[in-house]
Amino acid sequence: MPQPTKAWTDDGELIRQILDGSPEHFEMLYRSYFPRVYRFALKRLGDPGEAEDVTQEVFFTVFNALENFEGKSSLLVWIFGITRNTVNRRFRKARPRLESLDADGAAAVRAPSVGDERVVDARRTLDRCERVIETKLTPLQRRIFHLKHLRCQPVRAIAVALGKSEDAIKANLYRIRRAISEQVPGLDSVLEK
Numbered sequence: 001m002p003q004p005t006k007a008w009t010d011d012g013e014l015i016r017q018i019l020d021g022s023p024e025h026f027e028m029l030y031r032s033y034f035p036r037v038y039r040f041a042l043k044r045l046g047d048p049g050e051a052e053d054v055t056q057e058v059f060f061t062v063f064n065a066l067e068n069f070e071g072k073s074s075l076l077v078w079i080f081g082i083t084r085n086t087v088n089r090r091f092r093k094a095r096p097r098l099e100s101l102d103a104d105g106a107a108a109v110r111a112p113s114v115g116d117e118r119v120v121d122a123r124r125t126l127d128r129c130e131r132v133i134e135t136k137l138t139p140l141q142r143r144i145f146h147l148k149h150l151r152c153q154p155v156r157a158i159a160v161a162l163g164k165s166e167d168a169i170k171a172n173l174y175r176i177r178r179a180i181s182e183q184v185p186g187l188d189s190v191l192e193k
Contacts, residue, residue, distance in 0.1 A: 040080070056162075060157070133145060140162070144169060147161065
């Protein structure tokens with residue numbers, strides 16, 4: 001977890017530096033506010049993994065929306081507004097409805113038909129992919145996979161959000177594709193750039 005270090009006195013100047021393309025200034029912002037954003041998300045969600053995902057999403061959003069910051073509040077207040085919205089979206093996601101197998105409608109559940117074999121095969125492929133992602137990829141690679149293939153973010157944005165070079169992100173994407181294609185043949189073409 002980054003150590004907090006607020007090394008600026010003027011939010012406007014920091015924002016100008018970041019918008020001018022200074023990765024060092026974004027790193028200062030990230031290191032200063034990461035612990036607070038993470039603690040807030042962890043307290044609301046109760047899950048360290050979810051809190052880390054939310055925190056990464058918040059800083060990705062901050063980076064992409066920084067040019068829209070109007071300065072009507074402090075930068076910290078603005079970031080916490082983004083954090084609250086991101087956490088609240090996690091709560092609003094549809095949760096599966098669970099029913100007892102003893103319920104009246106349970107007897108009406110139909111058996112899969114021959115046409116459903118494709119669905120079953122697709123589910124098995126997805127399960128294999130999930131196992132590869134959880135067991136073969138590092139936490140950093142899982143974050144990169146999530147940002148690239150689930151959030152559809154460009155390599156440059158991922159590099160900035162994670163504080164890595166574009167070449168490092170590309171190398172990790174190559175390793176991710178290789179790991180998945182070794183375990184789930186034929187899927188690597190889906191994960192191309």
